[in-house]
Amino acid sequence: PDPAGRGSAAATPEQRTEHLAPPLGIGMVGYAFMGAAHSQGWRTAGRVFDLPRRPVLSAVCGRDPAAVRVAADRLGWAAAETDWRALIARDDVDVVDICTPGDSHAEIAIAALEAGKHVLCEKPLANTVEEAEAMAAAAEAARARGQVAMVGFNYRRVPATALARRMVAEGRIGTLRHVRVAYLQDWLVDPDAPLTWRLRKESAGSGALGDLGAHIIDLAQYLTGERISGVSALTETFVRERPLAGGPSGGAARGQVTVDDAALFTARLPSGALASFEATRFASGRKNALRIELNGELGSLAFDLERLNELSFHDHTEPGVSAGFRRILVTEPDHPYLDAWWPPGHGLGYEHTFVHQARDLVHAIASGTGPDPSFADGLQVQRVLAAVEESAAKNSVYTTVPA
Numbered sequence: 001p002d003p004a005g006r007g008s009a010a011a012t013p014e015q016r017t018e019h020l021a022p023p024l025g026i027g028m029v030g031y032a033f034m035g036a037a038h039s040q041g042w043r044t045a046g047r048v049f050d051l052p053r054r055p056v057l058s059a060v061c062g063r064d065p066a067a068v069r070v071a072a073d074r075l076g077w078a079a080a081e082t083d084w085r086a087l088i089a090r091d092d093v094d095v096v097d098i099c100t101p102g103d104s105h106a107e108i109a110i111a112a113l114e115a116g117k118h119v120l121c122e123k124p125l126a127n128t129v130e131e132a133e134a135m136a137a138a139a140e141a142a143r144a145r146g147q148v149a150m151v152g153f154n155y156r157r158v159p160a161t162a163l164a165r166r167m168v169a170e171g172r173i174g175t176l177r178h179v180r181v182a183y184l185q186d187w188l189v190d191p192d193a194p195l196t197w198r199l200r201k202e203s204a205g206s207g208a209l210g211d212l213g214a215h216i217i218d219l220a221q222y223l224t225g226e227r228i229s230g231v232s233a234l235t236e237t238f239v240r241e242r243p244l245a246g247g248p249s250g251g252a253a254r255g256q257v258t259v260d261d262a263a264l265f266t267a268r269l270p271s272g273a274l275a276s277f278e279a280t281r282f283a284s285g286r287k288n289a290l291r292i293e294l295n296g297e298l299g300s301l302a303f304d305l306e307r308l309n310e311l312s313f314h315d316h317t318e319p320g321v322s323a324g325f326r327r328i329l330v331t332e333p334d335h336p337y338l339d340a341w342w343p344p345g346h347g348l349g350y351e352h353t354f355v356h357q358a359r360d361l362v363h364a365i366a367s368g369t370g371p372d373p374s375f376a377d378g379l380q381v382q383r384v385l386a387a388v389e390e391s392a393a394k395n396s397v398y399t400t401v402p403a
């Protein structure tokens with residue numbers, strides 16, 4: 001005790017943290033939109049949830065030294081690196097979090113796993129099935145050494161979608177008949193929107209299909225507990241040339257869009273249920289509209305990301321005169337993830353999905369089980385994406401998804 005009454009002011013850093021869980025060093029590659037969202041997750045998870053390891057934001061990596069330093073300070077990272085190999089090699093990095101465009105996922109993830117690190121990789125897992133296979137194989141080999149590798153399908157971590165999954169598994173909607181799912185955005189409606197990396201096949205793999213379609217494929221499979229067995233698809237690129245990103249404003253230089261702007265497909269599930277999927281960046285007025293509806297023999301569930309604290313449920317066993325969709329406000333402490341948050345009715349948002357993702361990954365690392373969704377799950381989604389492209393190339397011919 002300090003006789004002058006200055007409390008613990010003289011405590012060493014070790015004394016100040018001895019009541020905390022042991023640290024888990026995070027190293028993140030990329031710091032744009034997804035990097036900022038992941039940073040939020042890592043910063044917050046250990047302060048809200050009681051975790052077995054305490055995430056520490058050790059270092060962030062990007063190619064531009066000045067920009068990555070600014071990002072490190074703004075997002076809360078202790079150090080900045082300009083070479084992802086140096087980031088992986090750091091002793092204070094236990095988890096490598098990959099928030100880069102798809103063309104670098106495989107190389108970074110495999111190197112990190114081979115270096116003994118745990119990995120979190122943004123979706124879609126890769127740009128091709130071959131890359132995803134190599135990543136899943138590396139993750140499987142690493143699992144035997146106690147490492148985990150997870151894909152960032154963050155919409156599984158909305159409390160309402162996790163509740164929907166629980167209700168489906170409990171049999172609340174009975175035998176499934178239909179899944180209707182759409183992910184609609186509108187940021188490409190303007191034909192003069194620039195040609196960013198997301199519009200080139202070599203960097204993004206595919207367009208709305210991989211970016212938005214991957215989310216809804218994963219979510220539909222997660223909620224139903226089933227895996228798509230085959231698809232019939234149409235894709236389209238509405239605007240085939242766009243101004244070069246970073247070119248002079250009003251400049252005439254344009255480049256080719258080499259990915260889809262929209263992808264629509266129907267699918268079969270092994271139970272016999274039918275599903276329809278819509279992924280587009282051309283739905284004027286729809287900013288981030290992810291909607292999923294499941295219709296079963298005993299009832300239906302519906303979720304809308306733009307109202308993410310709610311889940312709609314219709315119980316078809318109730319008398320017709322009073323039955324109908326009712327809104328479950330998903331803010332109760334017994335709902336998934338919510339025991340650690342605010343009192344009922346106070347609501348969560350988009351960024352909390354990344355907090356929950358970080359929480360779940362830390363638990364998987366500490367327990368050596370999982371994680372969910374694994375790289376094998378990411379590979380399976382990649383196979384569905386490839387089947388959609390194959391079917392669309394054959395003008396909608398039904399194409400099976402390899403098991």
Ligand code: SOE
Pocket residue numbers: 033185211212288
């Ligand atoms: C695309 O606009 C995008 O940023 C996706 O890449 C993200 O995965 C999604 O969460 C929001 O939309």
